Amino acid sequence: MYVPAHFAADDAAVHELLANHGAADLITATPQGLLATLLPFVYDxxxxxxxxxxxxxxxxxxxxxxxxxxxxxxxxRGPDAYVTPSWYASKAEHGRVVPTWNYVTAHVYGRLVVHDDPAWLDALVRRLTDRHEAASPQPWSVDDAPPAFIAGQLRAIVGVEVVISRIEAKLKLSQNRPAADIDGVIAGLEARGDAASAEAVRLARR
Incomplete structure (x- = not known):
């Protein structure tokens, strides 16, 4: 990944992204070529x-x-958003501005381990469920479904674990812009209703 110094992510930012992301793309090079699947992960x-x-x-x-x-x-991936140069104060000053895209991402590399053990899978789906149901006023639990049904669902899946060897991460969040331009980006994103991207830019400037 190309990561200019001003877009580099520190360990705390990487941990935050891995601990709180939604779904991610698992990509493997195989004798059949590249294969990819979008799926939710839990970071351990x-x-x-x-x-x-x-x-x-x-x-x-x-x-x-x-x-x-x-x-x-x-x-x-974390938040991402189109950034129009119309938000920049420097547009009115000299006009030498162009559109860009802000984003947070990490490429996580490691050894793929397959788990075909019902107990391992049961523990995993409970962790995934508890995490994503936590904000619900009436959280659904694995135990809300009949045990025989859950057992059948577990037989239909296989666990995967990526044991991490290295991480390349990038926070491209307008850090290379003047302070007035960053203020404009935050205001523009908030006006658009993209609070997550606005907050990411706000945190990156500290």
């Missing part, structure tokens, strides 16, 4: 030296069956 910082990402695939998905050539990669 205690697994291995650099942590691990835990998720699951449909059993019918061929990706988990294929030998992985080298490392697997997971592309994790």
């Amino acid at each position: 910082p205690q697994a291995g030296e650099h942590g691990a990402l835990l998720g699951h695939l449909a059993r019918n998905n061929e990706q988990w069956r294929q030998p992985v050539l080298g490392e697997a990669m997971v592309i994790v």
Whole structure:
């Protein structure tokens, strides 16, 4: 990943992204070529030296069956947004401005481990469910469904774990712009209703 120094992410920002992202793309190079699946992951910082990402695939998905050539990669994304130069104060000053795209992303590399164990899968789906149901006024629980039904669902999936070896992360959030331009970007994003991207820019300027 191309990461200019002013867009580099520190360890705290990387941890925040991995701990709070939604779904991410699992990409593997295989004898059949590149394969990719979008799926939710749980970040386990205690697994291995650099942590691990835990998720699951449909059993019918061929990706988990294929030998992985080298490392697997997971592309994790945070907020992203189009930035119009109309938001920049410098547009009125000299006009030498162009559109851009702000984004937060990490390329997570590691060894892919397949888990075909019902107990491991049960623990994983409970972690995923608890995390994403936490904000609901009436959170759904795995135990709300009949046990036989859940057992059948678990048989239809296979667990995957990416044991992290390295991470390349980038926070492109207008850090290269003058302060007045950054203020304009925050105001523009908020007016557009993109509070998440506006807050990311606000945090990146500190």
